[in-house]
Ligand SMILES: Nc1ncnc2c1ncn2[C@@H]1O[C@H](COP(=O)(O)OP(=O)(O)O)[C@@H](O)[C@H]1O
């Protein structure tokens with residue numbers, strides 16, 4: 001019997017380790033031979049996970065008997081994982097819910113039906129671009145209906161900027177479709193929670209600090225605490241619950257991105273997964289809520305209310321800080337010196353030596369991450385500076401194709 005992990009990127013490591021800690025063999029499925037967790041797994045299957053039949057065949061051929069199936073950080077893996085759960089008769093997200101969270105048109109319709117506050121928006125194509133822009137107004141955001149990681153997302157400030165931005169969104173969409181939304185001002189927050197049979201268990205509210213534009217919306221840090229009052233956080237958790245219910249999440253993790261502007265809130269999107277940016281790892285350190293363990297138990301069909309809730313935090317303040325660097329050929333990367341600092345829990349890179357780091361156009365071009373905690377905000381800022389400094393990053397700046 002094996003715990004099937006869909007996707008072999010580093011962001012899934014917590015789930016792999018947790019399944020193993022609970023005594024399960026782990027089988028990792030990923031289409032890229034270089035996916036780092038393929039080698040970590042008890043069984044590694046190199047197969048594009050969007051090919052559901054192909055993966056089911058490969059599992060049979062390799063004699064793997066699935067007892068659970070899950071994914072953690074990747075948006076792309078949520079729908080395939082729901083299909084696998086359905087086909088294998090294992091606990092999982094309803095396929096319909098997975099379809100809704102994978103398509104920003106369906107997500108918007110679900111929010112509208114449930115009266116969840118969200119920016120005004122609609123589908124847009126080349127034919128009705130002018131009409132859509134007139135309807136939505138400026139400033140606006142155009143993005144692929146099925147994108148993730150901020151690929152193809154652009155803020156539109158003027159009608160002149162729109163055609164090129166629309167082309168980027170259409171090009172980034174697998175189905176060649178885009179949505180246009182009113183741009184929401186305000187601070188961006190992530191509300192993390194976990195549902196069990198409809199009940200919502202609040203985890204954490206974090207500030208989502210953004211890289212200066214362009215690009216739009218690339219996260220540079222998830223920071224805890226949010227700085228909002230407890231009362232305000234309670235309202236955001238209630239909103240995150242409503243948004244999760246609207247898309248049909250009954251049991252499982254919920255990752256809600258929203259913007260708050262004064263007393264106004266607008267939901268940007270709901271993820272039916274643990275965050276891909278070490279969100280669950282951070283929440284565990286600063287709240288004691290162990291969502292990775294909860295997600296592992298959920299996949300195995302053994303999650304109880306007692307597994308969901310805060311515990312003993314390691315520290316009151318913490319952040320995931322993403323590491324960015326200028327584009328160029330990566331000569332040398334070493335996170336070990338940063339890891340030696342007190343309060344640095346994780347440090348790693350998404351890219352490897354020898355690769356060429358492209359210019360930053362989405363979250364995928366970030367170089368790496370640090371997971372840090374401290375006793376206060378000032379201590380955290382100081383530690384972050386020292387940790388970024390301690391990372392050994394050597395990049396030969398050269399002309400690279402954009
Ligand atoms: N309507 C909007 N108003 C303001 N910012 C937005 C809006 N839509 C998207 N963004 C910004 O772009 C980022 C990515 O958009 P999102 O819808 O979450 O797409 P993705 O699925 O690629 O993460 C958001 O985190 C946010 O910073």
Ligand SMILES: [Mg+2]
Pocket residue numbers: 149150257269
């Ligand atoms: Mg998003």
